[in-house]
Amino acid sequence: xxxxxxxxxxxxxxxxxxxxxxxxxxxxxxxxxxxxxxxxxxxxxxxxxxxxxxxxxxxxxxxxxxxxxxxxxxxxxxxxxxxxxxxxxxxxxxxxxxxxxxxxxxxxxxxxxxxxxxxxxxxxxxxxxxxxxxxxxxxxxxxxxxxxxxxxxxxxxxxxxxxxxxxxxxxxxx
Numbered sequence: 001x002x003x004x005x006x007x008x009x010x011x012x013x014x015x016x017x018x019x020x021x022x023x024x025x026x027x028x029x030x031x032x033x034x035x036x037x038x039x040x041x042x043x044x045x046x047x048x049x050x051x052x053x054x055x056x057x058x059x060x061x062x063x064x065x066x067x068x069x070x071x072x073x074x075x076x077x078x079x080x081x082x083x084x085x086x087x088x089x090x091x092x093x094x095x096x097x098x099x100x101x102x103x104x105x106x107x108x109x110x111x112x113x114x115x116x117x118x119x120x121x122x123x124x125x126x127x128x129x130x131x132x133x134x135x136x137x138x139x140x141x142x143x144x145x146x147x148x149x150x151x152x153x154x155x156x157x158x159x160x161x162x163x164x165x166x167x168x169x170x171x172x173x174x
Contacts, residue, residue, distance in 0.1 A: 006170075008030075009027075011049070011170060012026045012027045012030060014166075014169050014170060015057070015061075015166060015170070018162060018165050018166050018169065019061065019158075019162065019166070021061065025061075025066060026061065028066035028067075028069075029057070029060050029061055029063065029066045029069040030057060030060075031066075032060070032066055032067060032068075032069040032070050033056060033057065033060050033069060033070055033073065035070070036070035038056050038060070038070050038073060038074075039053040039056055039057060040053065049170045049171055050171075051095040051096075051098040051099045051102075051104065051167075051171065052091070052095050054098050054166070054167065054170060054171065055077075055091055055094035055095045055098055056073050056077065056091070058094065058098075058158070058163070058166070059072070059073045059076045059077055059090075059091065059094065059119070060072060060073035061156075062076065062119045062121055062156040063121070064121065064154075072121070072124075075124045075144070076090055076091070076119060076124050076126060077089065077090055077091030077094075078090070078091070078144075079124055079125065079126055079142035079143060079144055080142060080143070080144070080145070081093070081140065081141070081142055082141050082142065082143045082145075083139065083140070083141040084128070084138060084139055084140030084141055085138070085140065086128065086140035089142075090126045090142040093126070093128060093140060093142065094117075094126075097109070097117075097128070097160070097163060098163065098167045098171065099167075099171075101160075101163055101164035101167035101168065102164075102167040102168055102171035103168075104171065107133070108132045108133055108134075109130050109131070109132065109133070109160070110130070110131045110132060110133050110135075111160065111161065111164050113130075113131040114159065114160075114161070115128070115129055115130035115131060115159070115160035115161075116128075116129050116157055116158065116159055116160060117129075117157070117158045117159075117160060117163065118155050118156070118157055118158075119155060119156045119158070120153055120154070120155055121153070121154040121155065121156060122153040122154050123146070123148055123153050124143075124144050125141070125142060125143045125144070126141070126142040126143075127139065127140070127141050127142070128140040128141075128160075130160055
């Protein structure tokens with residue numbers, strides 16, 4: 001059975017609702033990504049959501065200012081793995097997690113256990129903490145190699161169960 005594609009505004013509403021952030025902010029961030037050719041942009045029916053476009057949107061939503069969303073997304077996506085056994089780049093890691101969450105790819109993640117993704121905003125970094133289906137705790141760290149400052153930094157926390165809900169709602173699994 002073929003379902004009707006979601007309109008862009010519906011996608012923004014779903015993302016805002018599941019992540020608990022204002023819909024205008026999601027819309028502004030998505031517009032910035034489209035303007036900078038980071039995600040495809042067609043209206044009123046949006047192009048299909050891919051793990052890559054959803055990963056880029058999620059990383060960009062960590063920004064404080066929507067006008068700088070694409071810059072932050074590029075910096076975060078280019079982070080290299082410094083520990084753990086995940087993908088070599090942060091964007092690829094998030095893409096893989098999204099594909100696994102939506103059932104597009106085989107998964108080793110126990111989505112029923114609590115796991116988190118922490119994204120450093122001031123100092124670009126990403127930490128994924130999860131449990132595998134065989135009960136092992138895993139941690140994957142991504143960093144740009146620069147030293148951490150001796151002051152407070154901002155982090156965005158995304159529970160992996162929420163990531164799974166977003167992926168299941170938006171990813172077209174045909």
